[in-house]
Amino acid sequence: MPIVVKNLTHVYMPGTPFESVALRDVNWKVEDGEFWGLIGHTGSGKSTLIQHLNGLLKPTSGEVIVDGVNLSDRGVNLREIRQKVGLVFQYPEHQLFEETVEKDVAFGPRNLGLPEDEIARRVKEAIELVGLKYDEIKDRSPFELSGGQMRRVAIAGVLAMKPKVLILDEPTVGLDPRGRDEILGQIVEFRKKQNMTVILVSHSMEDIAKLVDKIAVMHKGRMVDSGTPKQIFKNYEALASMGLDIPQVTHLMIKLKNRGKDVATDVMTVEEAEAEVLKAARRKGHA
Template sequence: MSIKIENLTHIYMKGSPFEKKALDNVTININTGEFIALIGHTGSGKSTLIQHINGLLKPNSGKIIIEDVDITEKKINLSSIRKKVGLVFQYPEYQLFEETIEKDIAFGPKNLGLSDDEINKRVKRAMNMVGLDYESYKDKSPFELSGGQKRRVAIAGVVAMEPKVLILDEPTAGLDPKGRDDILGQIKKLHNEYKMTIILVSHSMEDVAKLADRILVMHKGQCILDGPPAKVFREIDTLESVGLAVPQVTYLVRRLKNLGMSIPEDIFTVEQAKLEILKILNKG
């Protein structure tokens, strides 16, 4: 599902002493099936932008066109849009409420008016996609689980609705390293299996480098950088000027290069660095 954002502007508390322009004439095109990372410092406009894509906020001006439908028009049926555009907020496990995992994940599909067989099929598939065995977990209370497992259940609840676009706002916030890696692995698996468009909001440059096809950098309500990781992470001065950074391994690679090692500078993941260093050692 493609998304066209045209000249989008959003002003909070317009006309009051607390007026704040959160989005400033933003224009972005997102292609069907892309894995997009949205990064930026706190207050850069990331959360405001994703809430517009889901129709939770209305802009002061501009358009958002999803599959040739302008969702900013007054009489648009937003419930139909939200069936196609799933949004997972930060700490989504706080929204769990049913007595069993199966019932919690089934809640969304039931509201779509699906048959019991289709609901069951979707719940099983969603649980499998987030790494939770159906038979082992379906009758458990979600409140008995670890933080990382609760997060998986919450994500499964959105996935079971089978949206064409999945937006995740800091999905690894508050998790330990293993929980973070598990969740990110499941998100990549979702992208590969469902072929859905994914928009990942993250502060982790390392995660972004490993996962995203394309990175959008927000600053003061504007998209200041847009491109694949190799392009965006070359803009070290620009990123640092807005309070961001490149992955830590990139700084290490630059240091090694300055010390005389013949190693490419456009390395953004530990795996890339490992392969290049092994090449150099094998040549030696």
């Protein structure tokens, strides 16, 4: 179920004194099963872009085509599109509202008009996919859970709709390191199990570098770059000028290279850096 974005422009409040162009001529193709990271400074247009992918916003001009369907066409069943393209907003736990975890996660599938036994099955599966124990948690109030657990319940609510594409907007913001690693680990797991396409919006290059296949960079409403993480991080100077960081170890390798050391600079994780430094040190007989 590929998503194709063609010449997408979006203007907020056109024709008013508050008119502002949020997206300018964006072109993007997301293939089945890909894992994308979408990065950019606040106000770069990331959130506006993802809200077009399930029809929450309509293009001012250009097209968004999901699974062959142009979302601007008359008579498009947006409900069906939103079931296929699940969107998890920032702080999704603010959207929890039911008395129990089970009811909250069941809300989406129930709105789809599914039979009760199917709803029950999906709810259980979704809760387990986010790494929570169904029997222990199903009857608890979502509001007495920890921040990380609440967020996972909110994600389960979207997973229970069985989307083909899952978009997560800053899923780890405000969590402690363990909570962050748990959520990211679960995303990797359920992506594999459900064979989903995932788009992760994040400010954390270190997280993105570890997880995704491809990165798209937004800047001032334009998609200025896209490619594999290694390709993207090569342009570290351009990224820095847009207020974006690269992983610390990537930065380290670039600085070593600039000092004339024979090391590869396309390193993104601590493990890769360790291997690279050891290799270079061995050549000099220091390890």
